Amino acid sequence: MDKLNRINSDKRLFLPFGMKLFISYLILIIVPIFIFGYMANTILVDLYGKQMNTNLTGTLAQIRDNINYKLEDTQRLSDILYFDESMPLEIVRYEEGWVSYQTTTKLLIPKFRQTVDSTNRKIWMSVYLKNETLPEIYNSDDPFSDALAKGKHWGLFHLKRIEDKPWYKDFPEENYGKTVVWQQVEDDSRFGRISLLRRLVDTRNPTKLETIGFVRISVYLSEIFQSVDIDKIGDGSMLLILDDNNRILYGSGDNVPDLQADYNLMNVSRFTVLDEALPKLNWKLTALIPDTVIQHETRKVNILTLVICIASFFVILLVALGVSRFFSKRVSKVVSVLNLFQQGDFHKRVHYRGNDEFTMIAASLNKLGEHTEHLIEEVYMTNLKKKEAELETLQAQINPHFLYNTLSSISRLAKFGQVDKQHQMVMNLAKFYRLTLNEGQTIIAIHKEIEQTQAYIDIQKVKYGDRMDVEFNIDPGIVNFVTVKVILQPFLENAMQHAWCGDRIYIRISGFYEEETDSIRFEIMDDGNGMSKEMLQQVDTALNNPVTTKSSGRGRGYGIRNVNERIRLYFGKEYGVQLYSRPGIGTTVLIRIPLQRAKHHASSLTNEKWTG
8 A cells, every 4th residue: 555655646746858848948938028028018108108198298289279279260250340441430430310320330230240140159249439429239138147148149339338347447558460368357257258358449540559449259168168178188087277366267077176266276196287378368278187097008008018928928838838749749659658558548559750769669569559459359259249148048038938828829729710810820920030030130220129019919919809909109219229129029928918907908108218318218008907016026126136036937027037137238237127016007117228329220110100
């Protein structure tokens, strides 16, 4: 036992030469790969951070340009009035009556309508004129409502309405063509608007530009800042528009603070902050990108690096396997053949190219395997012939018993002069033995077994007539599989001799595929007098202990035992016969055989349903 334990221990510690070579190769390659992966990952993360910063800066610049375009587009509307040289000549005429009416209806109203209609955005244009002889034109809406919400409108007012306003008083000095101010005035802050403020001047005296009016064009911040969209930056980020006092005027994002909130009070420690100035507004565009977004993107780089390292590892793993197998192939072939020989498989052969020691070893192993396999085949054939001889002996024991009973019946028919029945029984007997002999084959197709059983029934029909009723219920799907011959007839014969209850008997023979056990199952049922418990126990003993019952000769259960032994001898001990019986109810015989297809039988009975 100690020696066996040492052998098993040595087997567990055994490490083949090819495996040693493979492990050494991996260690020498994997370490440099992961060092290279770490360095590459560090460089990629740094480059990605710079690239991301460049992309965000470019995105902010694009947003800034879009905002400037909206501002310039609004300024273009004021240019229509500011650079119109005909307007100063008309609106400086201080004449009431018809002249004032003509100036208003023929010049100002069409010009204002043309200005607001030249854009597809919502605007509110208020024009304040110094000439009070011209009438004011405006909608008398609720002063607390948002006039811009109704769409594109304009209004004409006198300049004196705004002369006392701080935003007008503080308006910078005029620089022709350049003095434009964007500012939230009046109720702009409350309704989320901003206004373009600009003078209208008389250009007839370039050295002294006289103010003749004032233009205020109000637009929604949401239209000016339409391009301020967080989708351009990323989830979790914020885009803010801050005024010169760092108050939040506009924002995009899920966590944007309330408008007019102080940006300085925000906690931006978890954000990367980028700014872009908006010179026309004297405001700035601020982007806040959470560190988690950058970390998430960095994690992608880490994962990509890891995937590349793992892929390289597997590629090198395959190369290492190839190299190790190349050097250990010859040794492993010899070892594998020896292992198979040890397990009892002597079919494997090994061949090498060339002429060296391995070629000589391979030739010797091949010869050893060939001789051993030949010896095993001889032993197998000897056992097989012994098995066939036992099967034929058991088969030979069945036929004389049946023949004796049938000849006795024929003798009685001759004695009573029933020639026709005697002739019919002799013909059926001849058919039965022709099927039984079957050219000396022990294994037959199931449809031939059914034919043979039917021949036996025909013999008994002559003897018993209408007193016996036999029904076949055979699944046509099983008829081309094979069975040991004469496994049904002995049970029919047993029923004819012992199962009569009165002067009539009914027998049903079924055959079908049993999916649970993947086998074929036959059932022979009769409605005879059944067996007592003692008799059933004797038959069961004969089935399960054939050695103890053989010495008693042809005792009870002999035919059942014979069939059971023949099935087990050929198919194995997991197959055979089972018996169930109750006095006064009847007996059921179950026969189970494996699912084996006939190799040399072709039958037209494949689709036929057996009935008798």
